[in-house]
Amino acid sequence: LIVQLKPEQKANREEILQYMDGKIAKWWMPDDVQFVDAIPHTATGKILKTALRDQFKDYQFPTAAA
Numbered sequence: 001l002i003v004q005l006k007p008e009q010k011a012n013r014e015e016i017l018q019y020m021d022g023k024i025a026k027w028w029m030p031d032d033v034q035f036v037d038a039i040p041h042t043a044t045g046k047i048l049k050t051a052l053r054d055q056f057k058d059y060q061f062p063t064a065a066a
Contacts, residue, residue, distance in 0.1 A: 001030035002052060004039045031061050 005011060013033040020029060040051035 001033045002039065002056075003033060003035050004037070005035065031063065034059070 001016065003011070003016065016033045017029065034056070036055075040048040040055075042048050
């Protein structure tokens with residue numbers, strides 16, 4: 001899960017996952033939560049997924065085997 005918090009808000013991984021617990025199916029629960037300063041958007045306001053893929057191309061989940 002990629003999260004952009006509003007400037008006045010604070011949250012951590014555990015708080016986000018705890019909030020989602022019981023509200024969504026277990027198999028929908030994200031494996032991890034990453035916080036970003038800004039989510040890239042296209043000119044029409046859609047999320048620019050290619051930029052996010054580039055930003056997280058070397059990311060490995062904390063539970064991934066080394």
